Amino acid sequence: MESFAELPVEEKFKIVSGFLLESPPGEVNEVYNDLKVLMGDEEEFERGIKPALQQHNNEQYIVATLPEKNNKVIVSKYGQIGEIEDDLYLDPRSQQTFKFEHVRHTVTDVQPYPVDSAIEPLRAAIDTAIIEYVTDHYPNGVSSVYSTDDNSTLSITIVDNKYNPHNLWNGRWRSTWVISPESNELKGTIKVNVHYFEDGNVQLNASKEIEITASPNSEEPADKAKAYAKSISNAEDEFQGSLNESYIDLSENTFKGLRRALPLTRHKLDWDKILNYKIGQELANKAT
Known part of the structure; x- marks a missing residue:
């Protein structure tokens, strides 16, 4: 080989x-x-x-920060302009484009990008509703809302990162929602990744695809946006609840079925002490 x-x-x-x-x-x-x-x-x-x-x-969903307005925007395929090699992205909230340097995560060449679209009032209303939802539910959450060129769909991206390397774990939540305004249908994908590396290397990768239909009170952008945000909140709450239930079951049932919590002596093994015994025994053998 x-x-x-x-x-x-x-x-x-x-x-x-x-x-x-x-x-x-x-x-x-x-x-x-x-x-x-x-x-x-x-x-x-x-x-x-x-x-x-x-x-x-x-x-x-790496987060970029635009320098002048200190506006945070998610780097994703939904905001990509041109070919991927161009490294050019759109911030629909501030209506600007920017170049993103993928190694150092720096932003350059920020340019105005006025939006002239019939769906822009709805996109802006959804953006406002999602900001409120993310602020309430995610400690460090960032969101971006995009419309397609043909105005047929809107895409919502949400990300929240929790990095705690001093306690040997890091985590990320990502969710994507594609909305069809005519039918009020939402197709979502939620992904959770957690890495725990204290005395080992354990990773959690959980994902779920969801399809739901919102019921707005009217066709007004604000009403539709509110209904979409509520539907997303309910779906993500349900997903998080199912994760919590799964881990409780793993801890109380599945893991206990795999091995004993304690050896037959009912005491935890002190591996450092056993290693010291082994070293002492080897030294004694050499002395004799």
Whole structure:
């Protein structure tokens, strides 16, 4: 079997790109730096890894901050303008475009991008309603609402990150909702990723696809937006509740069925003490 160093460059980038795309929440920089050392050639690595880094940032809803208004916007395919190589994104809230540097997460070349769309009043109303919902339910949540070119659908993206590396865990919540205003149908995808790495490496990846229909009181943008936000809130509350129930069941039933909570002695094993006994025994054997 060939070693990593002997592989063709294309095969190397295929491998390291896979590692990068599977980076746990908040840890992509550490993975990126380790992969750079593994590849050796820094300039070649930065050129070759860029497509995977762009894909990662788009899929993981990395948050960009526009400098002048300090406005936060989610980097995703929904706000992408032109080809992915252009690194050009839209902030529909401030009606501006910007270039996003995917390695350092910096924003440059901010330009006005006036929106002339019949669906803009509804998009803006939904944006306001979702901001209120996210503020109430997510400690560090960010949201963006986009309309399509043909005005047939609107897309809502929500992300909240909780990074706690000092306590050895990081987590991310992402949800996406695509709305058809004519039918008031919402199609959503919720994804939760948590990485716990105290004395081990445990990852939680949970996701759910949801289809619901909202019932607005009227066709007014504010009424429709309020109904959409309420439907999203109910669906996400239900998903979070089901997660909580699942982990209670895992703790109380599933894990107990896999192994004993304590050995037969009913006392936890002190592995450090056992190691010291073993070292002491080895020294005693050498002395004799």
